[in-house]
Each structure stands twice: as C-alpha cells, then as structure tokens.
Amino acid sequence: GKAFKVAVLPGDGIGPEVMAEALKVLDAVEKRYDVTFERTHANVGGAGIDQEGKALPETTVNICKASDAILFGSVGGPKWETLPPDEQPERGALLPLRKIFGLYANLRPAIIFPSLTAASSLKEEVIAGGFDILVIRELTGGIYFSQPKGIEGAGRERVGVDTMRYSVPEIERIAHVAFQAAQKRGKKVCSIDKANVLSTSVLWREIVIGVAKQYPDVELSHMYVDNAAMQLVKWPKQFDVILCENMFGDILSDEAAMLTGSLGMLPSASLAEGTFGMYEPSGGSAPDIAGQGIANPIAQILSAGMMLRYSFGMIEAADAIDNAVAKVLDQGYRTRDIYQESAGLKLVNTKEIGDAIIANL
Amino acid sequence: GKAFKVAVLPGDGIGPEVMAEALKVLDAVEKRYDVTFERTHANVGGAGIDQEGKALPETTVNICKASDAILFGSVGGPKWETLPPDEQPERGALLPLRKIFGLYANLRPAIIFPSLTAASSLKEEVIAGGFDILVIRELTGGIYFSQPKGIEGAGRERVGVDTMRYSVPEIERIAHVAFQAAQKRGKKVCSIDKANVLSTSVLWREIVIGVAKQYPDVELSHMYVDNAAMQLVKWPKQFDVILCENMFGDILSDEAAMLTGSLGMLPSASLAEGTFGMYEPSGGSAPDIAGQGIANPIAQILSAGMMLRYSFGMIEAADAIDNAVAKVLDQGYRTRDIYQESAGLKLVNTKEIGDAIIANL
C-alpha cells in the first residue's frame, strides 16, 4: 500500500482536541483503504513559543520539509497577545510557513449546510437551501510579502510603508486554480479587484481575462472589492468561486465564513505547486472553550479530507469523509456551537461527534 | 442673514431627481432660518463627460473652489463603463475632488432605523432595535494615492505596483476626527488595522493609541480588518465609531451600509481641514430606475443636512432635517426601495416623500 508522511501541528487552544479527532479519522481511513499515514507531531504557535522559544521552531520546519503535507490545528491565545506582532503565534507561524513552502493557493470554502441555516445571522429567506462559495485567495504575494515594507524615519517624521505587487505569473497561476476549481463546481468565477484605484488590480483583471480564454466552459465576472463585501451580505447564493488577491481574500473569505454562522465547520487548504499543501480549520483556537472537550472537530476533520483530496489524490476517501460529516449532521448530531433546542437534535461533545463520523465512513 | 455658497453637482442616474428634493429642503431651510444658499450647478461624472469631455471639468473645479461646500449627487452608469478606469465617472470625479480639496475625513453613517429593520438581510434578532455605526474613513492617503503606483515592464515581465503609505500627521488628524465624533455619540472608537501584517498598521495603531490619551472619556479598541468584516455581520450593535484607513474604510463602510438594507437612506460627508466639505449619498446612481421619479431622496436630503451641520455650523437646522426624516418614516411614508406591504405604510414617489419631509421641518 501507499504511505504518506504527515506533519501534525496541533497548536494551541482547541487545536489538540480537534486534531485528535482528525487523527482518529485518518486511522479509520488507513483501515478501510490500503494506505499508511506516517505522522510526526511538531510544536507550532504558542506551543512552539513555550516549548522551543518561537512560533515556528526549526525542528518544526524540518519535520514539515520531510513530509508530504501539513495538518495544522490552530494557534494563538491571550497568553501570547502582548508579544510583538512578528513573534505572535498566528503571524509568526502562518506567514513563514506560507513563504517557506510556497503555499500560493488558499482554498477557503464557505458552505452553509441546508440543515444549519439557523446558525447564520442572515435571514432565512436570504439563505434558504444553503449556499456554497469557494474563495480562492492568492497567499504568497501582494501587500503581505512585497518590499519595501517598514517604518521609515524617526519620531513624528515616521512614515509607514507597505507595497502591493503582483507579477503576471503570480496572477496566472492563481487564476488557473480558480478556473479549474470552478470547472468541477458551478462553473462561475467572480474575480475581485479594485481596478478603479489599484494598478495591481488593472493588471490582475487583464491577466485573469486572458487565462479565462482557456476555460470557455467557465463564466467569468469581475467585481470591485467594496461591492463584493456588500453582495456577500445581500445575496451570497450569487457566488460560486470567488478569486482574490491576498488581502482582499483575507477580508472576504472571513466575511463569507461568518455568513455561514458555523466557523467550526469550515476547512481550508493552502497549496504549493505540485502536491504539497497545508490544511487547517478556518476558525481560531477558541481559548475560551479549550480543554473542555466540547469544541467542534468537523473543520479539522474536513481539513484532513482536503489533504487526502489535494495532496494525496485520494478522492474516494475524501468524498467518504465529506459524506460522513453530512450524514452525521442529518442524523442530528451537534456540538454546542451548532446546537439549538429542537426535536431530533443530539448535543454531543468533541469525541462523540468524531466517533459518529467514523461510524459513518 | 448669513449666505453660503453651494456647488451643486447632481451627476448621473437618479442624481438630478434626488438632488431636486434636497434643494427643495434647502429652500425650506432658507425660509425658516435667516440664511441664503447661493447655488451654482455644475456638471460631474457622466454628465461632465457628455457635456464637457471629462468626469471632472475645469469649470466644475472652479465652481467648487468658489464655494463653501459641495453637494454631490451620484455618478456613473452603463454608458461610461467601457472607458479606461481613470476616465470613468466615479473614479475620474471622486478621486480628484478628494485630492484637490484635501477631503481627508470621510464620515459614513450606517444607521438602521428601528422601523426599517425588515430591509436588512440580517435576522431580526441580530438587529432588533436598530444599530447606529459611524465609519470614519481616511480619504486622501494610503494605497489610493501613494507612489510608486503603476505597471512596470512589458509583456509577461510586467509587474503591477501600489504603495500604502501613512505619515504620523495623516494618522493623527483622522484619529482626532474619530475621537471627537465618538465624544458626541456612544464614546467608543474601534480602530481597524492589520497590524499583524502591515507596517502602516503598526504605525497606525501606535499613533491612534497616542491620540486616544487626549480623549479619556472615549473607549478605544483595536480590531483586525478581517475580524471586523466578520464582527459586522455577527453583531453590528457592538460598534459605535469605526476608524479606518482608506482601503479598509472603503470595504467596511460598504459592508456596514449594506447590512442596514437601506442604501437609499445613508448620507456621507467628506471633510477638509477647516469647514469645507463635500456631501453625497452613499448609494449609487441607480441607472435602472433613473428618470422614473421613484428613487429615494432621503440620503441626498440627509447629505444636505450634514452640510448644514459640518460646513455651515447650522446644528439646529441639521437636527430639524434629521428629525423630519425620522417623523416621515414614523408616519409610514416609504419609497419603493424601503416599502413592504403592511398596514399603515404609504408607498410614495420621490417628490411626495420630499414634500412630506418639508412639511415636517
């Protein structure tokens, strides 16, 4: 059978608890499919700071380098919030990981399951039947990583500077990811920019239009980022794949995720060229409920599913995980974050919903 | 009595129709208060392009320069959408106006009137009782105006570049606007940044904290822009004044405006140092309903009210306009955009609601 090496980075807060359930699901996949997941645990985030002095220790980087994919939990918490931004768990771990491993394509599904529309702060009539948006965010360019960046001068003469920069190949490769994803879904790409103000956006739009010619079966539209922030609220169902540069993708993917009302349900993938990728829940480390065994592990489990799909090419097993999650929701299992008092709903804890998902695999 | 010079720029689409109602309100104010508004009409946007060859003709700039304030309608429409971005009505008129007149402080209220919560796509339980957010957006700096900006190189070697830059005085003056506004309202400022990624944000946060010391009665908090995009959807009532740099303010003010569900109700002010300002509705030119006499003029009328308040120091008259609008809504008058079939609601057109507001002055 095949063997894949997985770097397991549980991180902080609820990270370790929800990771435990995702690993149980990987165990179950090993039993059902002829595959082995060789797992190496490593510290990251606050755990990295506490154990090895930094959010992304060298040992962790080396373990990731020796792996076929990274399964990431979540990082951050009040304990480390007073550190300088560069050293904090989130920024200090995520940005270097993206850069070191060239994770240029961030896939962030914002799916509202028909049975969970009650969790959204949107009106029932706006989201009846659910919605299914995939935000494709460029993750290694733009204003996050371009130079010059810094604070120049001294005292009241200081000036803060950041640079947003995009090259043609950077735009092309992320556009291909969006169009290829759309081909497997609703066949629509809405490309977000601010071409009425930004030069990067003018180039972005031109290149995206060029790439679209290779995908005649996909319908391309363009929307300014400010309008997109409105349209998401107004009628999220109008979107299929949303293609964004790094900063706009950061903002809009979070807005879209919150519109689902179920952050604990949303996985994400950050892909490099080739098959390497990092997989993590979209929600945070939720330090307020950490250690109580009540966190929702579904986002972490679905992240493991994305790992099988995108890094290991195990489409059948990935589909099985997605289906098992859907079945468990249909059966009425709910962790506290998605529970509401209603006939047929069963309030369960982290471990119980993990077991239920495995039972449905 | 006093006399103020007003540059009247109706623009495109519904602009002229809703402007007519705002001017009627100014007539009514002249009769009730000892004041004269000397109005000079000028072309802007698509009207500027069609009449004088550009979105912001020289004559218009000169008329604005000779005035105490600009009352702006709205610009844009399908007719001009194929022009290069720089020449289009919106960008080609608004950005130069902001720069020429130093309109650094953009005030964008996002208010949901308790009687209009049905128009929002948010659930009744999330917005019961309404909400009242004031977004203060820096409007002449940041990535909109900083250099270098452009597309370098040729062919596939091209690189798009934009620069986000903020100096200490630029941050200080907009922070003062936010704190002073908060003192007159809910006494809370939430400053938005991305200090975990952007150097401009690190400086922004430091300077805002410094300015806050002069306003001990105002509570300051900080939020990352991605989280803010989520929190607006989740619980808009948590916000009072939101302070943003230019680009984040563009995105979040539009998101907040859409959350109210009533774009036709939202005015905005763009203020220079001193008393000069430009006043315009937050909504667009709505070409689809232009010329039918059914557009909602309330945003334009409230914009005229903001002009009285901020440029002319006529607080009493400004309050009278705000109150007249509230009364008319309480009386059940509704233009089509905010109408719903319900006992006591009267569907009216642009002119009728304008008349009703004047009757309540």
Ligand SMILES: CC(C)[C@H](C(=O)O)[C@@H](O)C(=O)O
């Ligand atoms: C922690 C932060 C640097 C990061 C980002 O802005 O990309 C986070 O918000 C995310 O979206 O993954």
Ligand SMILES: CC(C)[C@H](C(=O)O)[C@@H](O)C(=O)O
């Ligand atoms: C038209 C455009 C340049 C403008 C902006 O981005 O500022 C508009 O979206 C606005 O918010 O007034």
